[in-house]
Amino acid sequence: MKAIVQHEYGTTEVLELIELPDPEPGPDGVVVRIRAAAVDPGVWHLMEGTPYLVRLMGFGVRRPKAPVRGLDFAGVVHAVGGDVTRFQPGDEVFGTCQGSFAEYALTTVDKLARKPGRLGFEEAAAVPISAFTALQALRDKGKVAPRHKVLIIGAGGGVGTFAVQIAKAFGATVDGVCGTGKVDLVRSLGADRVFDYTREDFGGGYDLILDTAGNRSLTSLRKALTPRGTLVIVGGEGDGRWIGPVGRNLRALFLGPFVKQKLLGLFSTENQDDLQALRALIEAEKLTPVIDRSYSLAEVPEAIRYASEGHARGKVVITV
Ligand SMILES: NC(=O)c1ccc[n+]([C@@H]2O[C@H](COP(=O)([O-])OP(=O)(O)OC[C@H]3O[C@@H](n4cnc5c(N)ncnc54)[C@H](OP(=O)(O)O)[C@@H]3O)[C@@H](O)[C@H]2O)c1
Structure with a gap:
């Protein structure tokens, strides 16, 4: 699969689009074919390894432990582990993972929910x-x-x-x-x-x-x-x-x-109950994401540069 990776901390110059092996699900894992991802400040803090406190929080002191960037996504379940009963291949989902700037990503059931029917993949990826x-x-x-x-x-x-x-x-x-x-x-x-x-x-x-x-x-x-x-x-x-x-x-x-x-x-946390609560607000038409710009996977460095200027109108998304 294609993925945006980094092997050292730094500016967008450290990001590369390369081929990686597709992830395999463990017993409780879910592999998602990513259709869209989103950029948020967490993405460039992890890219730069700043503030340095981030490095001490388990993300890697000298270099990032997880090389693929991107947290939010929306996509289609591709494969599930033997213990997973709530999702099956073909389900349209949204949620979070480590490494959504890629064609496939591995996540777990507690970080996933069904994609709200009224949102496209780009809009759903902007939410989590x-x-x-x-x-x-x-x-x-x-x-x-x-x-x-x-x-x-x-x-x-x-x-x-x-x-x-x-x-x-x-x-x-x-x-x-x-x-x-x-x-x-x-x-x-x-x-x-x-x-x-x-x-x-x-x-x-x-x-x-x-x-x-x-x-x-x-x-x-x-x-x-x-x-x-x-x-x-x-x-x-x-x-x-x-x-x-x-x-x-x-x-x-x-x-x-x-x-x-x-x-x-506040330190926000990713959890299944809140993903469901957000989904309910979206389905009730009380919540609709605002998308400013959309970039391709190869354009992730440009997307991060734009979002990190701090003046996007709503969210910046990546179409995969
Ligand atoms: N605590 C947590 O768990 C958590 C989780 C996620 C994000 N965050 C943090 O929350 C912050 C915002 O994230 P975000 O994704 O919303 O970033 P963002 O999309 O870049 O939004 C930042 C906003 O700040 C506004 N702004 C700049 N100067 C301003 C001023 N003088 N007065 C009022 N507004 C001003 C900008 O508005 P204009 O464009 O109109 O100038 C912009 O809309 C970031 O620092 C991020 O790291 C914290």
Whole structure:
């Protein structure tokens, strides 16, 4: 099979499109013929091995342990192991794996769900990581509830476009913050008010703020919250090569016990229940991925360069 691999950490220059043996399923494994994959910040953090903390989290200190990049996918089950009963060859699925920038990938049943019928492969591949993040930030950390006043910072990005829709599905009043070019997009996703950060600042009185952009101080974010409001720090690319965005989470962690507001970080997880929850929202037409651009497998380096500029409209996908 063809796959995008890397044998050392670095910029997109380390990526190569080469032939590899097709994966074989173990007893509980599922091999998927990948039809589409998606690019998210996790992909280039693993490519670069930055922040360095990533390397210490089991991904390989000197070089990446798993050479094939790509996490999200949608595709067709190609082969299943002897213990797998829930899926069979020919099923259309979406989910996560280690190495979706390839023609075939090996995954397990707990990381898979049937592809929502109303989505094509590209749209379905755009969902898992970014939508897990939005869902877990809003529901699990933020305890979002009907009539909560919610602010999504970075509302036109990969996580933000899902977050706006999911917060609306939970019955919240949702405001979004984005750059000029995405104001119409964010409004079309259901946001009640949209703030263009190049022209205006957002107001206050928010029960819940999700910050995916990471370029505002904790002090200014706390001012925009109600006295018992919740801030969920989802991302941001600052704080250098050692700990990266984790620095803000640590500052929030230290400050948290001394204030009435909740200041929380998030490490999203991939799991079957949330994949099913997202599928249900999609089938109910409450959640639809936004695709900015689509690239071929050979164009993965270009796709990563574009997405890592941090201004894609929704998601960047790879068609395999
Ligand atoms: N905690 C977790 O488990 C987890 C999981 C997934 C991702 N993340 C992190 O979450 C972050 C966002 O991921 P993503 O996929 O959504 O990235 P993305 O698609 O690049 O989106 C980033 C967004 O930030 C916005 N932005 C930039 N400057 C801004 C400003 N001054 N004010 C408001 N918004 C601004 C951009 O909007 P404009 O284009 O309009 O400028 C863009 O839409 C990344 O740092 C990623 O690593 C964390």
